Amino acid sequence: MNTATIDNQLADMRGKAMKLESEVQKVIVGQDKAIRLMNIAIFARGHVLLEGGVGVGKTTLLQAITRGIGGAYERIEGTVDLMPNDLIYDTYLGEDGRPQIDEGPLLRSGEDLSVFFFNEINRARPQVHALMLRVMAERHINAFKKEYRFPHMLVFADRNQVEKNETFEIPAAARDRFMMEIAIDIPDDPAIRKSLIFNTKFQHTEKLTQAVESDILQHDQLNDFSDVLQDHIKSSDVIEDYALNLWTATQDPSKFDIELDSVDVERLIQAGASPRGMGMLLKAARVHAWLMDRDSLYPEDIHAVFHEIIAHRLAFNSMYESRRTLLARELSTKILDQVHVPQKA
Secondary structure, eight states, X not given: OOHHHHHHHHXXXXXHHHHHHHHHHHHSTTOHHHHHHHHHHHHHTOOEEEEOOTTSSHHHHHHHHHHHHOSEEEEXXXXXXXXXXXXXXXXXXXXXXXXEEEEOTTTTTGGGEEEEEEETGGGSOHHHHHHHHHXXXXXXXXXXXXXXXXTTOEEEEEOOOSOOTTOOOOOHHHHTTSSEEEEOOOOOOHHHHHHHHXXXXXXXXXXXXXXXXXOSSOGGGHHHHHHHHHHXXXXXXXXXXXXXXXXHHHHOGGGGTOOOTTOOHHHHEEEOOOHHHHHHHHHHHHHHHHHTTOSBOOHHHHHHHHHHHHGGGOEEOHHHHTTXXXXXXXXXXXXXXHSOOOSOO
16 A cells, blocks of 8 residues: 555544543443443454453453454453363353253354453463463464454453452563553543443443444454554654563563652562563554654653553562552553653654
């Protein structure tokens, strides 16, 4: 494609991306930041962990997004007795009383699968995590004597962060497979909180999501467009050096004189961000620059996605793991404060 064609494509898709956000915001209130981050993940083609309590609207949000981008939506519930095969097939008794087998939630939509939601993934056993992570990476699986492919699938998963019994925490290497961890919090705004509990429209999820315009995007075109977008957004040597300094700070915060209250920073980090994680950081930052209608990276593009991409990748020494969520937020904030920001990109 020539330059003019690419520019037109980028502008057209940016308009559709912004429309997707506005449509989802009509039914999901008080979550504008989360919606923007999920939009970035969609165009960066990255899987997402969702952080948030019960009943904050994660399922409704994902159904609304799926309606806007097209394709099929599937989900599975994490339970202690869930087995890997439960992702692959469903078993039941037919009308004749004989056992029947159907394609399970991962397979039934085939290549049309757009969004797969794994609810409370940490309640499932590590064997289930292993299968899910392999499918996320390879986007195909063999079952029923044939190959199933999921070229357009994005996986969204949340964790039960309240109950500790019968849960299996996702190890650092598995968390690294997810591009982002995005917080879905209860809004602070009193007017929004009042609307959520008194406005009856929020009590009918299916009817609510039907208000979102369907097929704003074509889910089976996003992979190719993502490649075009990534090639279009340029970075300078200054920005690349800045990103390298941020990476070093995740591995050894003391090099940048970073201090945290009641923490020995030199003993805090077991492992910093991975090369894959930093690659995902720059990939998401390019999408943010595009959404801001720019064709080159600025430091603020990196800042906009830094915590959500880096925090869940940090592996802390065992004495600090119980405080992971708070420390990761504090550390990522201090890194952005302490690492020198270039004035000219």
